Amino acid sequence: MVSPGPPPAYRLLGGRIPYVDGPLKVTGRAEYTDDLRRPGMLVGRLLRSPWAHARIRSVDLRAAREIPGVVAVLTGDKYPTPFGVLPITHDETAIAVERARYIGDIVAAVAAVDEATAERALAAIRFDVEPLREHSDPRVGVDPVTDPIHARGLRGSNVQKEVLQNFGDVDGAFAHAAHTVRVQGRFSGVTHAFTEPLVTIAEATPDGRLTVTSATQVPHYLHRALSEVLGIPMHRIRVVKPEVGGGFGGKSDPLPHEIACAALALETGRPVRMLLDREDVFYTNHGRHPTENDVRIAADRDGQLLAYDIRALIEGGAWSSFGTVTTYYNGVLAMGPYRVDNFRYHGRRVYTNRPPSGAMRAHGGTNLRYSIEVGLDELAERIGIDPFDLRVRNALAPNSTTVNQFRITSTSFLRCLEAVRRASEWDAVRPRLPYGEGIGLGCGFYISGSNSPIHFAPDIPQSTVHLKVDMDGGIAVHSMQADIGQGSNTLLAAIVAEVLGVDLERVHVQRVDSDVSPIDLGSYSSRVTFMMGNAARQAAERLRDTLVRAAAELLACSPGEVRVGHERFETSSPSERSVPFLDALHAAMRTEGALTASGAYRSPKMGGSYKGARAGTAPAYSFAAYVARAGVDPETGEVSVRKVWAAFDCGRPLNRLAVEGQIEGSIHMGLGQLLGESMNYRGARLMNPALLDYKILTPAQMPEVEVLLVGEDDPEGPFGAKEAGEGPLVATLPAVANAIYDAVGVRCYELPVTPDRLERGIARRRTEHRSWKGVG
Amino acid sequence: MSSPAPLKLTINGLPVATVAPAERVLLDLLRDDLGLVGTKRGCDLGTCGCCTVLLDGRPTLSCLTLARLVEGRTITTIEGLAPPGGLTPVQRAFVEHGATQCGFCTPGFLLTATALLRENPRPTRDEIVRAISGNLCRCTGYTKIIEAIEAASTGAP
Numbered sequence: 001m002v003s004p005g006p007p008p009a010y011r012l013l014g015g016r017i018p019y020v021d022g023p024l025k026v027t028g029r030a031e032y033t034d035d036l037r038r039p040g041m042l043v044g045r046l047l048r049s050p051w052a053h054a055r056i057r058s059v060d061l062r063a064a065r066e067i068p069g070v071v072a073v074l075t076g077d078k079y080p081t082p083f084g085v086l087p088i089t090h091d092e093t094a095i096a097v098e099r100a101r102y103i104g105d106i107v108a109a110v111a112a113v114d115e116a117t118a119e120r121a122l123a124a125i126r127f128d129v130e131p132l133r134e135h136s137d138p139r140v141g142v143d144p145v146t147d148p149i150h151a152r153g154l155r156g157s158n159v160q161k162e163v164l165q166n167f168g169d170v171d172g173a174f175a176h177a178a179h180t181v182r183v184q185g186r187f188s189g190v191t192h193a194f195t196e197p198l199v200t201i202a203e204a205t206p207d208g209r210l211t212v213t214s215a216t217q218v219p220h221y222l223h224r225a226l227s228e229v230l231g232i233p234m235h236r237i238r239v240v241k242p243e244v245g246g247g248f249g250g251k252s253d254p255l256p257h258e259i260a261c262a263a264l265a266l267e268t269g270r271p272v273r274m275l276l277d278r279e280d281v282f283y284t285n286h287g288r289h290p291t292e293n294d295v296r297i298a299a300d301r302d303g304q305l306l307a308y309d310i311r312a313l314i315e316g317g318a319w320s321s322f323g324t325v326t327t328y329y330n331g332v333l334a335m336g337p338y339r340v341d342n343f344r345y346h347g348r349r350v351y352t353n354r355p356p357s358g359a360m361r362a363h364g365g366t367n368l369r370y371s372i373e374v375g376l377d378e379l380a381e382r383i384g385i386d387p388f389d390l391r392v393r394n395a396l397a398p399n400s401t402t403v404n405q406f407r408i409t410s411t412s413f414l415r416c417l418e419a420v421r422r423a424s425e426w427d428a429v430r431p432r433l434p435y436g437e438g439i440g441l442g443c444g445f446y447i448s449g450s451n452s453p454i455h456f457a458p459d460i461p462q463s464t465v466h467l468k469v470d471m472d473g474g475i476a477v478h479s480m481q482a483d484i485g486q487g488s489n490t491l492l493a494a495i496v497a498e499v500l501g502v503d504l505e506r507v508h509v510q511r512v513d514s515d516v517s518p519i520d521l522g523s524y525s526s527r528v529t530f531m532m533g534n535a536a537r538q539a540a541e542r543l544r545d546t547l548v549r550a551a552a553e554l555l556a557c558s559p560g561e562v563r564v565g566h567e568r569f570e571t572s573s574p575s576e577r578s579v580p581f582l583d584a585l586h587a588a589m590r591t592e593g594a595l596t597a598s599g600a601y602r603s604p605k606m607g608g609s610y611k612g613a614r615a616g617t618a619p620a621y622s623f624a625a626y627v628a629r630a631g632v633d634p635e636t637g638e639v640s641v642r643k644v645w646a647a648f649d650c651g652r653p654l655n656r657l658a659v660e661g662q663i664e665g666s667i668h669m670g671l672g673q674l675l676g677e678s679m680n681y682r683g684a685r686l687m688n689p690a691l692l693d694y695k696i697l698t699p700a701q702m703p704e705v706e707v708l709l710v711g712e713d714d715p716e717g718p719f720g721a722k723e724a725g726e727g728p729l730v731a732t733l734p735a736v737a738n739a740i741y742d743a744v745g746v747r748c749y750e751l752p753v754t755p756d757r758l759e760r761g762i763a764r765r766r767t768e769h770r771s772w773k774g775v776g
Numbered sequence: 777m778s779s780p781a782p783l784k785l786t787i788n789g790l791p792v793a794t795v796a797p798a799e800r801v802l803l804d805l806l807r808d809d810l811g812l813v814g815t816k817r818g819c820d821l822g823t824c825g826c827c828t829v830l831l832d833g834r835p836t837l838s839c840l841t842l843a844r845l846v847e848g849r850t851i852t853t854i855e856g857l858a859p860p861g862g863l864t865p866v867q868r869a870f871v872e873h874g875a876t877q878c879g880f881c882t883p884g885f886l887l888t889a890t891a892l893l894r895e896n897p898r899p900t901r902d903e904i905v906r907a908i909s910g911n912l913c914r915c916t917g918y919t920k921i922i923e924a925i926e927a928a929s930t931g932a933p
Contacts, residue, residue: 665917696914
């Protein structure tokens with residue numbers, strides 16, 4: 001085998017690159033949507049349904065419209081075209097049409113001169129409604145029901161999507177297995193809780209155009225939904241994305257308030273600002289689905305995994321959102337990081353009269369991964385082998401194909417395991433932790449960009465980047481990729497600067513504006529580094545080639561003899577000489593004028609030909625192995641996470657500062673879901689739509705994190721990189737749950753693991769006289 | 777709604793004379809009346825800390841503070857932290873340590889950290905954690921924010 005040699009070193013990439021927008025953000029000068037003001041701007045407000053499920057017989061808007069200062073009042077009948085992020089499940093409307101489907105569903109919208117007037121108008125709207133059967137239990141909704149939430153539910157039920165997959169011989173594998181384990185996990189819904197509330201400003205102008213500025217992480221999908229619902233061609237709509245205060249998936253669907261705001265702008269001819277309050281944001285939700293899963297794992301006597309048999313019941317809430325993808329992901333993302341040749345999955349996503357769930361960081365992979373990794377911990381204990389050894393024995397090989405035909409290229413999963421085992425001193429520490437202290441391992445696997453994009457056609461690039469450089473030597477970069485805080489603008493600038501050899505300050509990433517930004521599908525499915533990165537690299541290399549040819553003429557050598565130096569082009573043929581970047585640029589401009597270049601990326605064809613085969617395919621996958629140390633107070637059931645060692649394979653990390661930030665933030669979010677966050681319902685009613693009652697981890701609860709970046713270069717990733725935005729979350733939860741088990745001998749099957757739940761488990765163990773580490 | 781009454785205060789070192797009705801909260805006064813939009817509106821309920829400003833040097837939630845109650849007092853917002861064109865050491869540390877991701881919580885954290893470091897130039901890690909426990913960040917897991925404040929406190933780069 002040929003040794004590839006040491007990976008190439010880069011001038012900027014691979015280092016710690018401070019975010020290019022940092023100075024604006026620390027001075028309060030970064031512009032978010034709600035910071036923008038337009039002359040004559042109206043206030044838009046939404047009326048939300050107090051009914052969980054009701055038929056709207058009629059609406060009386062007269063009193064509301066007569067209030068001085070009220071400019072427009074809209075109900076759903078004006079723009080009834082359904083939309084949704086997936087083209088196959090358009091079942092959302094901007095404003096409810098004939099039926100309200102959850103407490104919080106938008107039933108009317110108002111534009112007025114100020115907030116107080118808008119609120120008075122909302123209060124003056126009169127509804128005549130007929131209550132319908134309320135559905136809040138997905139277990140009931142799998143069967144035919146009275147008043148199903150949508151007509152498209154399967155066989156008169158509330159089932160939005162059902163997936164059945166079967167590869168290999170699962171029953172045979174279980175029949176012959178030496179060991180089987182079963183984990184039945186129950187997961188509360190959780191929500192993104194980004195700090196910037198949802199907000200949109202829309203303006204229709206007399207030239208027949210509509211401009212929509214919004215806190216969105218996928219400007220392109222918003223653009224398409226606006227066009228479809230409002231009946232305006234896309235080229236007459238301009239979508240602008242300023243800075244976005246966090247998304248985590250919650251700003252990736254086109255959202256009803258964005259369309260309602262645009263509708264009010266069309267109605268009034270004036271700019272309208274629609275700022276949602278925090279309660280509205282909770283009701284908009286689209287967070288991680290409440291889920292019950294049932295994961296059975298079969299293994300031979302040595303711990304070789306033979307089969308997975310997985311079921312999932314996923315509560316969707318009132319709309320489809322990304323739900324079809326969710327339903328697939330809750331099964332198929334089991335196909336890494338271990339090789340398992342027999343796989344069966346039955347997943348169902350069920351509508352309920354609750355706020356819609358959708359995509360949230362590590363979408364579809366988190367709850368499934370939790371049950372698998374807890375199951376593997378049980379399996380290792382059952383067999384009597386170390387949890388690490390069990391994983392090593394089953395690791396997917398690089399350049400392999402899974403039983404459901406996922407293409408696996410690079411994987412540094414074994415390196416992750418090795419690094420985290422060493423750094424955490426697993427072998428020395430684990431045997432000597434006393435009762436109440438534990439250590440656990442959890443692993444991860446996630447897509448590095450969906451290969452099955454929501455797009456016009458499958459063969460159109462998923463990302464495009466334009467560059468423009470003029471006489472000033474500044475390089476303008478345009479792309480519809482969406483920096484929502486993860487640092488994609490910084491990476492985009494750094495890739496361009498790296499390839500051209502220039503200082504970062506020459507490169508100016510432009511605000512996303514659909515009039516000038518070429519289409520990139522935005523920030524979801526951990527696609528940006530991989531796809532935008534490749535597009536940016538190609539654009540920059542094309543520009544570089546033009547400059548190199550000009551430099552070669554100035555240096556009187558051939559282009560092949562020119563090297564890219566720092567702010568200059570160099571040659572050693574026939575002697576060491578160089579020309580400054582600007583000289584080469586100006587020489588090139590003599591023939592070309594201002595230079596432009598474009599690059600694009602489209603993922604290669606992959607996946608099988610069976611129904612649903614593309615779900616979960618990606619041009620690369622990330623891998624993770626985390627170890628957590630946790631303490632449990634056996635009296636109160638309170639968990640203190642002491643430290644997390646996070647070994648992650650994102651290929652080559654291009655900006656270590658950003659990758660660390662993604663991992664640390666993911667761990668915080670994962671621990672939140674494990675230990676406290678929960679959308680609490682009483683029937684159909686959300687009980688905690690406020691940050692005070694929705695328990696996000698505070699700084700005092702956040703453990704120390706040690707990040708270990710051990711990935712080898714991915715063959716197709718830009719400069720060898722893969723994703724680091726979502727995969728880092730999934731290993732967090734089971735690593736800590738397995739540490740809790742090690743501490744007190746209690747398995748946690750229901751999330752969040754609140755102190756009372758854990759204390760009950762500890763007490764039960766004590767009552768049953770099952771001692772743990774010599775206690776109880 | 778009550779009728780607006782005159783209101784005088786000092787904001788970022790400059791005297792400000794304006795008017796505010798009794799129910800006007802400081803956050804609205806800053807953002808909507810005075811255009812100081814660096815102060816962020818995250819929850820309007822005093823739970824996220826994004827709207828933190830310094831009131832006579834102490835971190836204060838502007839969304840829960842009635843504007844008329846700060847008559848005659850001194851407010852510092854994120855816009856007033858650094859001299860024009862410059863950054864304070866803690867702002868610089870936030871940039872260098874990657875303590876901003878989406879940046880929406882950043883102004884609140886910086887004002888909280890600034891007050892902490894003025895009062896206690898060499899805080900322990902625990903003291904930093906306690907000081908920022910009223911500010912919510914959903915991006916960073918607080919790790920790099922704490923690192924940045926530590927770096928600013930020791931003067932390390």
